[in-house]
Amino acid sequence: MFDESLLKDKVILITGGGTGLGRAMGEKFLTLGAKLAITSRREEVLVKAAAEMGHDGKEVFYHSCDVRDAQQVADMVAAVEDHYGRIDVLINNAAGNFASPTENLSPRAVDAVLNIVLHGTFYTTLEVGKRWIEQGRGGTMLNIVTSYASTGSGFVVPSAAAKAGVLALTRSLAVEWARYGIRQVAIAPGLFPTDGAWSRLAPTPELSEKLLNRVPLGRVGEKDELANLAAYLISDFAAYINGEVITIDGGEWLQGAGQFNDLLEVTDEQWVTLAEMTRKGKS
Ligand code: HXC
Ligand code: NAP
Numbered sequence: 262m263f264d265e266s267l268l269k270d271k272v273i274l275i276t277g278g279g280t281g282l283g284r285a286m287g288e289k290f291l292t293l294g295a296k297l298a299i300t301s302r303r304e305e306v307l308v309k310a311a312a313e314m315g316h317d318g319k320e321v322f323y324h325s326c327d328v329r330d331a332q333q334v335a336d337m338v339a340a341v342e343d344h345y346g347r348i349d350v351l352i353n354n355a356a357g358n359f360a361s362p363t364e365n366l367s368p369r370a371v372d373a374v375l376n377i378v379l380h381g382t383f384y385t386t387l388e389v390g391k392r393w394i395e396q397g398r399g400g401t402m403l404n405i406v407t408s409y410a411s412t413g414s415g416f417v418v419p420s421a422a423a424k425a426g427v428l429a430l431t432r433s434l435a436v437e438w439a440r441y442g443i444r445q446v447a448i449a450p451g452l453f454p455t456d457g458a459w460s461r462l463a464p465t466p467e468l469s470e471k472l473l474n475r476v477p478l479g480r481v482g483e484k485d486e487l488a489n490l491a492a493y494l495i496s497d498f499a500a501y502i503n504g505e506v507i508t509i510d511g512g513e514w515l516q517g518a519g520q521f522n523d524l525l526e527v528t529d530e531q532w533v534t535l536a537e538m539t540r541k542g543k544s
Pocket of ligand 2: 276277278279280281282283300301302303304306326327328329353354355356357358377381405406407408449450451452453454455456457458
């Protein structure tokens with residue numbers, strides 16, 4: 262579907278770019294001509310990812326950084342600019358999450374997630390945005406949220422609250438920073454089994470199965486499907502999309518939302534009986 266030069270020479274910075282969905286997006290962008298910068302806390306993960314991704318003339322720069330620390334973010338962004346001379350696209354993908362009854366959370370547990378997801382995203386957005394404004398150059402910011410950023414969800418409440426904040430950030434800056442040529446978009450993924458997410462949210466086969474049963478399309482997402490959407494959204498073909506969040510979840514959140522969707526469990530035989538009962542309201 263994509264021309265190999267779709268993202269030619271675009272410098273793309275991905276937080277959390279060494280693992281999971283961040284890495285999948287990076288690999289896709291490289292095949293489309295981009296120059297990549299990846300960041301996260303664990304340098305050894307970045308070293309390995311950069312070595313594995315950066316072959317056949319593909320350029321991958323890494324710089325470790327904890328996005329919870331604004332000074333580390335400033336140093337990381339400066340290092341990427343020093344290396345490539347500029348940044349064209351920022352992907353806020355780094356996140357922290359785990360499933361827990363909310364009443365069991367300590368204040369430190371709440372902070373652990375809010376500081377990565379909301380504060381971290383804000384710090385990188387601010388650092389890169391200020392530079393773009395000062396340099397008089399536009400750019401695109403893509404924030405990876407979740408489908409429950411809009412609906413909320415029990416048992417992942419710090420994540421839900423933080424991602425809702427990121428969505429508000431996306432929509433707010435879409436208006437405020439459009440005058441600087443800065444475009445904001447977001448992706449709300451449904452279920453994409455990655456080691457990072459599944460080890461913290463669906464560590465047993467039963468939990469994994471429970472999640473899968475929520476998806477009308479009957480399967481989880483493939484990383485490449487998300488990477489394709491991301492590639493389109495940051496490309497010049499999406500230049501008029503600003504402030505939108507695109508859900509990619511196989512219809513999952515809608516299945517939970519529709520009042521009568523549990524009737525999917527009714528068998529053909531039961532429908533015959535039900536039709537007799539419900540025709541003209543006969544009881
Ligand atoms: C209750 C927990 C906990 C758990 C940690 N804590 N895990 N509390 N249940 N499962 C508490 C700790 O006890 C501690 O509080 C506090 O949280 C901080 O824990 P640390 O381990 O010191 O934190 P830190 O090293 O900063 O690690 C952050 C983290 C960790 C978020 C806890 O999981 C992490 O590094 N995650 C990064 C990767 C990630 O989460 N990927 C998944 C993204 S998936 P006390 O008070 O005891 O000191 C996603 C959307 C998925 O976001 C949607 C899928 C469908
Ligand atoms: P993942 O592999 O665990 O990705 C999280 C990344 O964030 C890791 O690379 C991690 O690297 C980095 N990170 C965490 N804390 C950081 C910090 N303080 N500073 C810098 N980097 C940090 O999980 P994933 O599934 O690919 O998740 C990627 C994104 O997709 C997240 O935004 C997540 O919320 C979103 N999402 C995923 C799913 C899904 O089904 N997988 C669904 C909805 C939304 P380090 O540990 O090295 O720092």
